Amino acid sequence: MSETKELNLKEQIVGAARNVLLSEGYRNFSLRKIAREIDVSATSIYLHFENKDDLIHTLMEQAIERLNNQLQQVAAEADSPIAKLEALAYEYVQFALNNQREYQIIHLTSSDEMTRYPKEKFRKARKGYEIVSSVLQEGVNAGLIAEEKPRMAAYTFWAQLHGVMSVVLSKRLDTRINQQEFIDEAIEHIIDGYKVRTALQTKNK
Amino acid sequence: MSETKELNLKEQIVGAARNVLLSEGYRNFSLRKIAREIDVSATSIYLHFENKDDLIHTLMEQAIERLNNQLQQVAAEADSPIAKLEALAYEYVQFALNNQREYQIIHLTSSDEMTRYPKEKFRKARKGYEIVSSVLQEGVNAGLIAEEKPRMAAYTFWAQLHGVMSVVLSKRLDTRINQQEFIDEAIEHIIDGYKVRTALQTKNK
DNA sequence: TACATAAGTTAACACTGTTAACCTATGCGT
C-alpha cells in the first residue's frame, strides 16, 4: 500500500512538473505551482527530491530517454550509413521542434545555470552518442565516411545539430531566411563535413 | 552636471552588473546585489532600465559588440577565405572560453528564458553574420567554396560553432575526449562542409 | 496498549523582481 502510494506521489509530482514546464515554461516553473496542481504542500516535494534541480534532472532524464529511443528506432530503419545520419538528424530536429520546452531544459545543464547533471544519469544520456558513433564506424567501413575518431565525431555531430536548433528555437534567424530551408541546408553541411571527398560528389544541385 | 551624473550612475550599474555576473554567474545575478555593490537602492536601477531583462540585454549588447569587433579584426588580418573562416572560428572559440559567463548570457535570448531581445539591438548583433557572409562570397568567387546562399550559410556556420562551444562549456564532453582536440576536429568538419569537393582535397592526414 | 517510523503539514527565513508613495535638492520663471 504505502509502496504504491509513495510511487504514486512521486509520479504525480513528476507529471505535474512536466505540465507546469510545458504550459508555463522554465522561467515560471516553481515548486509551489507544481504542488498546487496536485493539491499537496510544496514541502512534500522534498520527500521525493533533494531539491528543485533534482526534480528538473528527473525531467531531463525522461526527455533524454524518449529522444534516444526515437533515435534508435530511426537509425534501425534506414539502411545506408549516410541515410542513417540524415534520419538521425531529422529526427533530432523534429524532437526539438515538437518538444521545445523539454528540449530546452535538456540543454540547461550549462555550467552555472543549474547543479551539475549527476554522472550516473549521464551515462544513460550518452546513448545518442553511441548510436551516431557506430553509424559513423559503419560508414568508415563502407568507405563512405572519412573519420578516424568516430567517438569524437559523434560529439561534433550532435554539437553542430544542437547549435542549429538553438538558433532556430531562439528565433534569432533573420526573417528573410526560411526556417525549414535553413535546417535542410545546415544538415546537408554537417553531413558533408564527414563524407569522404571525391570528385564525383562535387556539389551540383 | 546632472548629465554626467546620470551617465555615471547608468554606467556604474552596468559595471556592477557585469561584476556580479562574472563573479556569481547568471543564476545568482540579482538586482539587489548589483545595487548593494554600488551603494544605491535597488529601485534606482529602474530609473535607467525598464526591468531586469532590459539590464541584461544591455550586458548582452556590450558583449556582442566586443565579440564582433574582435571577429572583424581577425577577418581583416587573414588573407585566403578559408584561412579567414578558420581565424573567425578560433576567435569565436577563444571568446567563448575566455568569457564563459558573458558568452552564456549572449545565448540566453531563448524563447521563454527571457524577454525577447529587442529588434533594434538585433540589427547590430547581425554584424558577425555579415562578416562570415562576405567571406563566404569571397570564397565562392575564388572557386574555393561551394555555396549559393552565403547569407544562410553564415547562419549555419555560427550555429554549428555555437553548438560545439555549448557542449564544451556545459562540460558534457566525455572525459576520454580532449577538449582542444574536440574543438579542432569540429572546426575542421564545419569548414569542410563548405569547401568545394575535389579529388585533390581527399582527407589524408 | 505503547511506541517507532513514515508521510505529510504549517510556519518561518532569507531571498527575489517590481510598484507606489514619498522625499529632497536643483534650476527656472516671475
Added chain:
DNA sequence: ACGCATAGGTTAACAGTGTTAACTTATGTA
C-alpha cells in the same frame, strides 16, 4: 528672492520564490 516643477533618488510594501525546522498524524509492529 520666492515658489514651484521636476529629476533623481529613497523607503515600504506586495507577491512570489527555494528551503529548513518543527510539528502532526496515521500506520504497522513488539
